[in-house]
Amino acid sequence: MSGGLQAWLLDEAPGSRGQARAGAFYRGWLAFRQNGLAMVGLSIVLGLVFVAIFAPLLAPYGPSAQDLDFRLNPPSARHWLGTDELGRDILSRIIWGSRITLGIVLLVVVTVAPVGLAVGTLAGYFGGWVDAVLMRITDVFLAFPRLILALALVAALKPGIENAVLAIALTTWPPYARLARAETLVVRKADYIAAVQAQGASGLRIVLRHVAPMCVSSTIVRMTLDMAGIILTAAGLGFLGLGAQPPSPEWGAMISSGRRFLLDQWWVATMPGIAIFVVSLGFNLLGDGLRDVLDPKRD
């Protein structure tokens, strides 16, 4: 990095809104970079994104290309991670499957985070009957074990990846609402909220522009820590035949079909299992690092 850019970013008296924002972001990055494990997590997650984007270029074979002469072959020079019962290359399927995993994670995030934040901050800020209604609805969703509720939803709708995403989203948002509400209860008593009230701001404006930003960082942290759980739930649904359907190279479905050969052809189920493990670990390490950087009590 050139000295000029760094000086611009770390300027104590920024000259514009953009510079102030970039500077704050850069300081966060400097703190994050100190954490070795978090950097490992970040590289794993970036690796997943890279693999998902460039899957057609990286995968040696197509996800459904069958090579029936090489069924259930152990890892070799021809098939680095071996082949499954239809002679499909496991490495290629894992690479293509990363797109499904990333897709599920992104879809769940964009639905769950805004809903949880909105419900939690509105309930926490306005209190009274708004709080009672929103939190009792949240309680209803929290009352069911997550995977069981997801199973019931998918079974009722129709097995498939879209319904799996929907089911995961519906079972994931309540803890976010709870978290955002708890933070809001602290923030709403702060002087800086009283100050905007005394300026004549409307309740909605205060929630959106002043309260919600204080809850965003804990939501982001919780989200990254939850990613592993989301991936595992998606894989679990796939494993039970309620998520992605064959021949889709979804990792959980791959393990499911490989379990029949677990004793003799261990690599069929183990390789996608390792993929799930590594990606989940990556998200967890990233979440840990982000928590240290984004914690509002840091300064």
Next chain:
Amino acid sequence: MILSVENLGVEFVGLRAVDSARFAVRRGESYGLVGESGSGKSTVLRALAGLIDNWTGSIRFDGRDLSGKRDRTFYRRVQMVFQDPYGSLHPRQTIDRALAEPLAIHGMDRREERIEKALEEVGLGHGFRFRYPHQLSGGQRQRVAIARALIVEPEMLLLDEPTSALDVSIQAEVLNLLDALRRRRNLTFVMVSHNLAVVAHMCARLAVMNRGRIVEEMDTASLRAGSARDPYTQRLMAASRGYDRALAESFRAFD
């Protein structure tokens, strides 16, 4: 009278925080509310600012009754400065954003110009505009809070111990700034403080509060002359002259 308060009462659960308070403030005047911690003076100010709903009695601002929901015009005309400048600025917002917010709420024009002017007026240059509160000292933050209150061009400023969280050396600076701004803009101040010297410096008239009641109303001249009638006021004045063992031992609670 721009502001008149009659029979104001505020009750929190099991506690009568303010009891039948009555005072009136003239336009362009600086009025002080003095008392020890817990005397209810800040509660009076919060009721005036509309931050507490459950008050009883009557508050009239410029001839209009303030019970019920306040409209935006009121908040445009009356602004508040809080005690703790470390708590009253949003930790995630730049100074620029803090100053732009009241302008956006009241739909005011020429925002760029107003922000630059407001910063200049409180003695902070352009260099502070895009900083975050944690990059500022306490005195600088309180200047930002004052700029934020003044940016919508209010007629009245409610000051809740505006200097008690600051270093002694900074206190005088901020007080002089407030005094100069009041004269320049013909503002009305209602100032709460536990510090008699601060109130004597800033205000023409003052009310002394104890246990939720206004025990005495006087002007600064009689405060300086030491001619307080009420025994609580006399004790407060004695206490403000410094610590005295004999005096401290003679203290008893006033009910």
